Amino acid sequence: MFRRREAVPFAFVAEADRFRSNVTPPPRHRATVPEVVGRTLIGLTVAAGFVGALLFGMPALDTNHASGHSQQSEASQGR
Secondary structure (H helix, E strand, O other), rough: OOOOOOOOOOOOHHHHHHHOOOOOOOOOOOHHEEEEEHHHHHHHHHHHHHHHHHHHEEEHHHOOOHHHHHHHHHHOOOO
């Protein structure tokens, strides 16, 4: 690899910590009432979707399914 012959001045990094700007940032934008209501409705819709998916998915996750018992009972009766 090539080697630099001159040292890299890192003094500007140290000066950056001490630098203060005299320019004030613009004021923060406050959300209006319709924006807050819209965000709340979107959040509630997403939460309701998760709850609905959980409620509809619970029967599929049930290990004691009725058809599983009937298959086991048929197999035990056939012996």
